[in-house]
Every structure is written in structure tokens, then in C-alpha cells.
Amino acid sequence: MDDFYRDYILDHYRHPRNFGHLERIDAQAEDLNPLCGDQIRMELELDDGVVKDVRFSGKGCAISQASASMLTERVKGMKLDDVAKLSKDAVLEDVGIGISPTRMKCAMLGLRVLKSAAIGELAGWPDEE
Template sequence: MDALYRDYILDHYKNPRNFGELDPHDLEWHDHNPLCGDELGVHIVVKDGRVADLRFHGQGCAISQAAASITSEELIGLPVEEVAGLDADWVIDQLGIEISPTRRKCALLGLKVMRGATTGDASWPE
């Protein structure tokens, strides 16, 4: 099996969880990776201070789509205020693969937009 393109990464890429749009939604964010032009947007519905539902949309490589898909699964049900505490190491840990410096932003774009929607913080996760 490939060390980077593991079966579950390719599965999330080909069948992304929580992919699409949500209307109405309470929070939204949109951003892109300036290196490759990949774009990602997110819609979030908040209930009782928690991420009740979430959909992401856009296009990107297997790493960015799988990372967004995996991150989306973790976020649903989480108290909104806890999203701010998620960082780059958390994403890479969730992915379970080694991410080279050239693919780092691919892996982080999903959390970047989801964190942007919940906190307004437009910076890259560190």
C-alpha cells in the first residue's frame, strides 16, 4: 500500500463525507491555497453552542479533500469554541500520514476554512 495515498485517504477523496452546501446556515467561510489555486468553502449550522451540521465544498487534491473530509467528521458535534484550539499537529495526526512541507497547506486548508467560519481567524493553522 502507498505510504501517502492510503486506502482510507483515497476513500475520503473519492467519497468525501459532509460534502456539499447547507442552506440555511449560521456560519460560512471560503478560502484558497495560493500555491495551487485550490478552493474550499464551508457552511456550518450551530445548535446549543455546538457544530450541529457542516458541509464543505470546492476542489482540491486528494490530501486536501481527504483532510477536509476527516476534519469535518471530527468537527460535527464539537462545541464551537473548541474549534479554535485545533492546530496543524491535530490535523496531521487525524490524517495518520506523513505530510511533506510541500503538501502541508493541502492538509491544512480544510481546518483553515472551518476554523475561519467559527472564529473569524483567517490565518493558516500552525
């Protein structure tokens, strides 16, 4: 688990990409992990069913914030339908390092919120699908 705290993870934690808010919001969602209080909000700007721009905001641990930050880089230009189909493997591929079972919810919070924005209702936990 200490392998997780690599330079690029800490870089995303301390300098999150696409952090903040959009002027035009076509889809949005937010949620928190009740176990630890981590919060993520995702805002999407769409163009003909494609993610034109994305912003996230929130607070929490390095795992939740860095994985959300990396996710925003992945989904720009992606079809909304494909965003809704993203699996936990996408996040695990981005973070590149094994996540312990006790921290899996932290890593999946951003994806859950993003998928919720894409489908317009609260999505399930990606690690439980």
C-alpha cells in the first residue's frame, strides 16, 4: 500500500487536473463516502453526446482525489454512453498500483460520481458490480 504514494499520485493530489466548476453544466452529480467523509462533485459540458469539458471538486484522501483527477483526463472527448460503461479497471489502470480492499471505495468514489452524472441517477459502486 505504501507503493501507492508515488510521485504522480501525489502530483494529482496536490495539483488536481480539471479542478473547479464549469460555466455551462449539462450533467452533474456528487456523492460522499459515508465511511470516511470523502466528497466528490463532477460537472460535465456535453456536445452532441460527447464530453466536451469536465470539472471536479471535493475533498478527501490522496487516493480519492488523485483517482478523480486522473479520471477527468481520461473522459474528455469520450461519448457519454461510454462514460456510463466505464469499469473499475479503468481507474485501477490509471492509478497503476494495487489498492487494498479497505481503500477501494476511496479509489472508486470519483468513478461512481462520474457515472452517476452520465446516467442521470446515482450509480452503484463500481467495485461491487
